[in-house]
Amino acid sequence: MPKETFFHLPLEKQQRIMRAAKKEFSRAPLGEASIAQIIKDAEIPRGSFYQYFEDKDDLYFYYFKSSHRNAQEELKKAMKKADGRLFDGFELYFAKMVEEVLQGPNAAFYRNLFMNMDYRSFHKVAPPFNRGIHPPLHQHQSDEQWQEFYDTIDLSLLQLESQEDLKILVKLLMHVVFSTVADGYRQLLDQPELDIDKIQAEFNLKISWLKYGAAKEIPKNEQRKEG
Known part of the structure; x- marks a missing residue:
């Protein structure tokens, strides 16, 4: 699950991150997906990513839960x-x-x-x-x-x-x-x-x-x- 800091973000920013996650995880499986591409599409600094999620897996399975x-x-x-x-x-x-x-x-x-x-x-x-x-x-x-x-x-x-x-x-x-x-x-x-x-x-x-x-x-x- 994301860290509390993610849920404190404005809704628009949360949605932007999730759209970036969908794009990258739809392009490639988890093992080949790129955090760099996600933060680029989400327009967030790399350091911010780790303030919101433990790692790539954390975002992946949260995206699965939220979209499923x-x-x-x-x-x-x-x-x-x-x-x-x-x-x-x-x-x-x-x-x-x-x-x-x-x-x-x-x-x-x-x-x-x-x-x-x-x-x-x-x-x-x-x-x-x-x-x-x-x-x-x-x-x-x-x-x-x-x-x-x-x-x-x-x-x-x-x-x-x-x-x-x-x-x-x-x-x-x-x-x-x-x-x-x-x-x-x-x-x-x-x-x-x-x-x-x-x-x-x-x-x-x-x-x-x-x-x-x-x-x-x-x-x-x-x-x-x-x-």
């Missing part, structure tokens, strides 16, 4: 609409977010994010694992809000033994969301336009494999283990 729709609320709404059915809820969530991410006003930023994502950035931006985005004072509140999300899921429909198992499954589903979005951007390497319906169908197929399994039958050696 409330994924937490979107997930909760999707689960409630699906009556607590986890897999159906994720299909609804993906359908709502995929077009915005792939074709919305921040598509260039998201392309750099998703196609250069590593373990650290995944845990920074993927709900409900984005602990690094929240300041420590607000982390407890965020954890409580995510508990509300977990409580919307009907555990009786899942072969899980605990809520810790549920968290692992949700994490797996978020990996499917992010990898499918990245595959959507890769489509542009081979074709001029994105096929949103194809991307949605691919996601739903992956979800069906997780929901029902991909194996036609249990191998005999696995049956012996279960017995």
Whole structure:
């Protein structure tokens, strides 16, 4: 999160800095983005940048948070609409977010994010694992809000033994969301336009494999283990 000095700036100056951040982070992924270019476009001294932000990463993930729709609320709404059915809820969530991410006003930023994502950035931006985005004072509140999300899921429909198992499954589903979005951007390497319906169908197929399994039958050696 930015330092308090950033929030004391006039709104116009805050917006100018954020516009510069959007321009640079849309041009290049985080690792290749230039602080020099950001401060040039924002028309601020280099020293001022470090009065407002700890480093480039600090600005990057704050820009993500400020430009990203409330994924937490979107997930909760999707689960409630699906009556607590986890897999159906994720299909609804993906359908709502995929077009915005792939074709919305921040598509260039998201392309750099998703196609250069590593373990650290995944845990920074993927709900409900984005602990690094929240300041420590607000982390407890965020954890409580995510508990509300977990409580919307009907555990009786899942072969899980605990809520810790549920968290692992949700994490797996978020990996499917992010990898499918990245595959959507890769489509542009081979074709001029994105096929949103194809991307949605691919996601739903992956979800069906997780929901029902991909194996036609249990191998005999696995049956012996279960017995």
